[in-house]
C-alpha cells in the first residue's frame with residue numbers, strides 16, 4: 001500500500017483522465033489530437049489543482065513505446081503525483097509490453113505505482129490518502145485486461161471483454177481488510193472495463209432500454225430524467241455498454257464489505273453516466289482528448305473531492321476543444 005499525505009486545509013482532489021489513446025504521431029507538435037489532450041489536461045490542472053491525477057486506462061496502444069514515454073515525461077512535468085491502470089489497448093499485445101512501460105514509468109519521479117503478483121495483471125495496487133492525520137480514502141486500481149475466450153454467443157462471437165477475475169476479487173477483499181485495519185472506511189475503485197453491475201444499474205436507472213442518443217448533459221443533471229430512486233444520477237448514455245457478459249460478483253462483494261462507495265471506469269468513450277446502485281456509485285469517466293472514437297462535447301475529466309472522511313462529491317469537468325475538430 002502506497003501512502004499519500006495531505007495536510008492542507010482544503011479538500012484533497014483526485015482528477016481522473018481516461019481513454020486518451022495517443023499514438024507517437026499524435027504527440028508531434030501541431031497535431032490536433034495531441035493538442036486537444038494537452039489543452040484539456042492543462043485546463044483541468046489549472047481549474048482543479050489536483051493532488052493526484054489518475055488515468056483509467058487506454059493511454060496509448062501496446063508497443064507504441066515512443067508514445068508511452070512522451071506521455072510519462074509530459075505527466076511528470078506538472079510535478080503532481082500521477083498514476084494509471086491499464087486498459088484493453090494497453091494490454092492488447094499481452095503482458096510483456098505493459099511491463100516494459102511500467103519499468104520505464106517507475107523511473108519517473110511523480111509516477112505512483114506498486115507492482116503486483118503477475119497472475120493478477122499489471123496494475124493492481126492501493127493508494128491510501130491520509131488527510132490531516134486520518135486515513136481518509138483508499139484508491140484501489142485494478143487491471144481489467146483485454147479480451148477472453150468466450151462461448152459462442154448468439155451474435156456469433158467467441159471472445160468477450162475481460163473483467164476482474166476471482167483471484168483479483170480475493171485480492172480486493174484482502175486490501176479492504178487492510179484499509180479497515182488502517183482506519184479507512186471509504187474507497188474508490190478505478191478500472192478500465194466496467195464491472196458487470198453497470199449493466200444492471202443502467203436497467204434500473206434509465207427509462208430507456210439501452211442508450212439514448214437524444215439525451216443531453218442537462219437531461220442527465222435533471223432529477224426528472226431518471227427513474228424513481230435514481231434522481232441523484234448524472235451524465236449521459238450514448239453508447240451500448242460493453243463489458244464481460246456475465247456477473248463476476250464484484251458489486252455483491254463490494255456491497256457486502258461496505259467500504260467501496262465509488263467505482264470509475266473508462267472503455268465506453270460516449271458514456272459518462274454515474275448511477276448510485278446498491279450503495280455504490282458506478283461512474284463512467286469523462287473521456288480526455290480526441291484520441292480514437294469520440295463525441296467532442298464529452299471531453300474533460302472527473303473530479304473527486306475528498307476530505308478526512310472520504311469522497312464528498314464527484315463531478316465531471318467539461319473542457320471545450322471544438323477548435324481542434
Ligand SMILES: [Mn+2]
Nearest residue numbers: 019058087267
Ligand atoms: Mn478506449
